[in-house]
Amino acid sequence: MIFENERQENRRAAFLYLVVAHVGAIAILLSFGVLAGFATKSESFLGYTFDAMRTAQLPIEWATAAFFLSFFGFAAKAGVIPLHVWLPEAHPVAPSNVSALMSGVMLKTAIYGIVRVTFDLIHVFPVWWGAIVLSFGLISAVMGVLYALMQHDLKRLLAYHSVENIGIILIGIGLAMIFKAFNLPLLAALGLIAGLYHTMNHAMFKGLLFMGAGAVLHATGERNMEEMGGLIHRMPWTAALFLIGCVSISALPPFNGFVSEWLTFQAFLLSPALPSPLIRLLIPLGAALLALTGALAAACFVKAFGVTFLGHWRGHHNPKVHEVDWSMRIGMLLAALTCFGLGILPSVFIDWMDIIAEQLIGTTIASSAGRYGWMWLTPVSYERASYSGFIVFVGIILVLGIAYALLHVRPGTIRRVPIWDCGFEKINQRMQYNATSFAMPIRRIFGYLFSIRERVELAPQAGHKAFPKKIQYHLSIRDRVWGWLYKPVVEASFWMSRKVGKLQQGRIQAYLIYSFITIIILLVFLR
Amino acid sequence: MNLNPYIIELLQVLTLLGLAPAFVGWVRMVKCWAQGRTSAGLFQPYRDLAKLFSKEVLLAENASWIFRFTPYLVFSTAVLAGGIIPILSLDLPLASTADVIVIVALFAIARFFTALAGMDIGTAFGGMGSSREMMIASLAEPAMLMAIFTVSLANRSTSLSEIIQVIYSGQSVLRPSLAFAFLAFILIALAETGRVPVDNPATHLELTMIHEAMILEYSGRHLALIEWAGMMKLFLFVILGIAAFAPWGIAAKGSLLGIPEALVYMVLKLGAVGIGIVLIETGLAKMRLFRLTEFLGAAFLLATLGMLSFFILD
Numbered sequence: 001m002i003f004e005n006e007r008q009e010n011r012r013a014a015f016l017y018l019v020v021a022h023v024g025a026i027a028i029l030l031s032f033g034v035l036a037g038f039a040t041k042s043e044s045f046l047g048y049t050f051d052a053m054r055t056a057q058l059p060i061e062w063a064t065a066a067f068f069l070s071f072f073g074f075a076a077k078a079g080v081i082p083l084h085v086w087l088p089e090a091h092p093v094a095p096s097n098v099s100a101l102m103s104g105v106m107l108k109t110a111i112y113g114i115v116r117v118t119f120d121l122i123h124v125f126p127v128w129w130g131a132i133v134l135s136f137g138l139i140s141a142v143m144g145v146l147y148a149l150m151q152h153d154l155k156r157l158l159a160y161h162s163v164e165n166i167g168i169i170l171i172g173i174g175l176a177m178i179f180k181a182f183n184l185p186l187l188a189a190l191g192l193i194a195g196l197y198h199t200m201n202h203a204m205f206k207g208l209l210f211m212g213a214g215a216v217l218h219a220t221g222e223r224n225m226e227e228m229g230g231l232i233h234r235m236p237w238t239a240a241l242f243l244i245g246c247v248s249i250s251a252l253p254p255f256n257g258f259v260s261e262w263l264t265f266q267a268f269l270l271s272p273a274l275p276s277p278l279i280r281l282l283i284p285l286g287a288a289l290l291a292l293t294g295a296l297a298a299a300c301f302v303k304a305f306g307v308t309f310l311g312h313w314r315g316h317h318n319p320k321v322h323e324v325d326w327s328m329r330i331g332m333l334l335a336a337l338t339c340f341g342l343g344i345l346p347s348v349f350i351d352w353m354d355i356i357a358e359q360l361i362g363t364t365i366a367s368s369a370g371r372y373g374w375m376w377l378t379p380v381s382y383e384r385a386s387y388s389g390f391i392v393f394v395g396i397i398l399v400l401g402i403a404y405a406l407l408h409v410r411p412g413t414i415r416r417v418p419i420w421d422c423g424f425e426k427i428n429q430r431m432q433y434n435a436t437s438f439a440m441p442i443r444r445i446f447g448y449l450f451s452i453r454e455r456v457e458l459a460p461q462a463g464h465k466a467f468p469k470k471i472q473y474h475l476s477i478r479d480r481v482w483g484w485l486y487k488p489v490v491e492a493s494f495w496m497s498r499k500v501g502k503l504q505q506g507r508i509q510a511y512l513i514y515s516f517i518t519i520i521i522l523l524v525f526l527r
Numbered sequence: 528m529n530l531n532p533y534i535i536e537l538l539q540v541l542t543l544l545g546l547a548p549a550f551v552g553w554v555r556m557v558k559c560w561a562q563g564r565t566s567a568g569l570f571q572p573y574r575d576l577a578k579l580f581s582k583e584v585l586l587a588e589n590a591s592w593i594f595r596f597t598p599y600l601v602f603s604t605a606v607l608a609g610g611i612i613p614i615l616s617l618d619l620p621l622a623s624t625a626d627v628i629v630i631v632a633l634f635a636i637a638r639f640f641t642a643l644a645g646m647d648i649g650t651a652f653g654g655m656g657s658s659r660e661m662m663i664a665s666l667a668e669p670a671m672l673m674a675i676f677t678v679s680l681a682n683r684s685t686s687l688s689e690i691i692q693v694i695y696s697g698q699s700v701l702r703p704s705l706a707f708a709f710l711a712f713i714l715i716a717l718a719e720t721g722r723v724p725v726d727n728p729a730t731h732l733e734l735t736m737i738h739e740a741m742i743l744e745y746s747g748r749h750l751a752l753i754e755w756a757g758m759m760k761l762f763l764f765v766i767l768g769i770a771a772f773a774p775w776g777i778a779a780k781g782s783l784l785g786i787p788e789a790l791v792y793m794v795l796k797l798g799a800v801g802i803g804i805v806l807i808e809t810g811l812a813k814m815r816l817f818r819l820t821e822f823l824g825a826a827f828l829l830a831t832l833g834m835l836s837f838f839i840l841d
Contacts (some may be wrong), residue, residue: 229649232592233591243593247639250635250639251632252639253632262629265672265685269680269685272680281835281838281839284834284838287673288831291671292665292668292669294668295668296665298635298661303658306646306647307646310591310643310646310649311654312589383684383686384685384686387624387626387629388623388624388625391621392607392624392625392629396604396607397603398603399602400599400600400602403599403602403752412748413584415583415584415585415586419648419649419650419744421651421744422733424650427650429649431650431651432649433646438658441658441659441817442662442665
């Protein structure tokens with residue numbers, strides 16, 4: 001990533017990524033250190049095997065420390081808000097195939113880490129840990145999708161959606177932790193499977209979308225959506241496959257994103273089983289936030305697909321755009337087929353995944369989830385809720401086919417005519433909605449969550465004040481998290497470095513004294 | 528093999544296809560009476576549809592396959608939803624393929640593609656409609672799900688026919704939470720079906736249209752399908768409200784004879800709801816776009832109150 005294209009912004013993004021990843025790694029190592037310290041064979045390195053850590057008897061304070069260190073570390077690697085800032089910087093500059101892997105596999109490794117440490121290594125934990133994971137998940141999901149809506153760089157938009165999807169995964173895991181802490185294994189298994197199913201889904205559709213974005217970048221040389229449009233006519237394959245990714249990530253049936261979202265909703269709806277009234281009250285609000293996330297994601301992908309592939313070309317110069325070659329199309333096609341398969345045959349895949357729930361929680365949901373055959377998904381019980389992606393898909397296709405056939409019995413005519421547009425004549429491509437104008441209503445409603453700077457410059461025309469020669473509109477939207485969290489840290493570390501830097505005077509005598517003092521201290525304390 | 532459920536299923540879809548235009552005609556007719564105008568009669572929507580179906584399709588020169596695919600998809604999701612929501616009877620083979628969450632998502636997929644079709648031609652109006660529609664949808668959907676969740680928590684299922692069975696079996700009592708959820712549902716249904724005060728289905732005034740702006744470029748059979756699907760959507764939202772809050776009259780499982788009775792009940796209820804819609808539309812003016820946040824915020828608040836009162840009082 002650092003050396004891709006040898007550009008300044010690449011080095012900056014890669015540096016940020018390295019810093020966050022390393023801070024995360026330190027936290028994770030410390031957490032393992034705490035766990036191993038209480039393991040049976042802590043004197044030797046055998047304490048660091050998972051088997052030893054699993055048997056460790058931790059007092060609650062130390063377990064909490066270990067959990068939060070590892071959660072912090074893995075959250076930094078997964079891009080959970082507020083530790084997400086490296087993601088939108090790193091993805092746009094990475095090559096698209098690397099982005100697909102980063103989003104599809106690397107972020108998932110962090111999820112694996114969280115599940116492994118909490119459910120496997122620590123395995124007994126209080127309820128409020130789950131509540132914290134759930135809250136971080138909800139914040140990441142909602143804020144991630146809102147930030148994504150504000151982007152006009154295709155890959156940055158997708159990167160923010162990774163933040164959102166990691167949030168959705170954490171919602172499932174957080175719910176599973178809450179249910180497990182209250183000793184409701186079946187519900188915990190449902191939450192965990194919902195989270196893990198979304199993990200798999202996200203790897204598929206986000207890989208597909210990043211490959212699609214890569215194909216667009218390859219064909220047009222653009223990442224800025226404001227300069228695109230109408231690509232569906234020149235890149236029909238990429239457009240169709242990218243659309244499948246959009247539908248999947250927007251949680252629309254019969255594709256895969258919907259299955260995991262539906263499972264998460266079902267887990268939310270089982271919260272009346274919880275014995276704690278306070279948590280029972282707060283959890284449904286989480287369901288509302290998840291619904292908001294899903295709806296905003298749909299809005300965002302109407303924008304992403306609509307602005308990139310539909311309408312007219314928006315850019316000033318018109319490059320020769322061509323469809324990408326077969327090897328790129330096949331990559332996307334495979335991912336798209338998996339999205340579809342995961343969407344219509346969820347019980348088959350859940351059958352495979354159930355062993356995880358069995359090992360970690362001791363219950364499976366397959367016995368109830370797939371009880372009515374491969375077509376049906378019935379978590380908990382048939383009366384409670386059921387869904388069949390397969391029948392929904394077949395139903396839609398069937399009705400669609402019948403309607404199409406009936407309307408084409410008589411050969412109907414289709415006449416290609418100029419655009420009508422309510423009788424408005426002098427339309428040009430600069431009058432189309434673009435990414436910024438599409439997101440404007442949402443920007444206005446949720447504006448207080450961002451730091452937005454808007455500026456309009458008018459170049460007045462002599463004599464005609466009402467008709468300016470030129471209007472320029474500047475808009476800059478920044479993550480508030482930068483100002484709140486990172487700037488103080490950065491400034492504090494600069495301040496520290498300046499203070500520590502005073503020790504370094506360049507005189508060999510001073511350095512010798514430092515070494516001497518260090519040796520004395522070591523001798524005194526560590527005889 | 529017992530064929531009755533399949534016959535009922537077919538009957539129900541036909542009812543939906545056949546009666547949805549009549550319901551819209553009824554609303555327009557009552558509205559005309561209420562405003563002292565002469566109405567075009569109950570059957571005008573049928574004539575409109577027939578006219579559109581027989582006309583040739585004028586397609587913008589740069590329309591892509593999405594633009595031509597959308598009308599069929601929108602139509603088929605509406606029909607599928609009609610096979611799942613109990614309109615006449617609970618004896619539906621399709622009922623268990625999808626619960627309420629899936630039904631909301633079916634409407635969402637129709638909206639997703641309509642919004643894409645709005646952006647396909649590349650006109651300013653189309654994009655404007657899509658942008659506004661998605662904004663309203665993203666605020667309405669959480670409120671919608673909260674209202675529905677309250678109902679499904681009270682009846683321990685998210686499947687509509689199961690909810691109705693619980694209500695029939697008398698296990699469900701009148702709860703304050705359901706009153707809140709009902710109020711919230713009315714507000715959201717107005718927003719989702721594009722009625723006053725959120726959107727005006729009769730307007731073609733450029734800057735106020737939302738749904739109409741997206742489908743501005745459609746003509747011929749494409750427009751007919753979209754219009755028909757719109758009528759079915761209104762019909763289905765009313766039916767959804769009836770099924771979740773006042774299902775009495777819908778035929779129970781295994782009763783073929785209950786169907787005519789259910790039909791009578793349904794027509795009566797639809798008639799009453801139609802009058803209610805007219806009262807709202809005549810009494811209120813369309814809201815400014817950015818006042819809608821308050822409107823939908825109120826819906827969300829009511830739904831949340833319903834949810835909270837369920838947990839506190841029950």
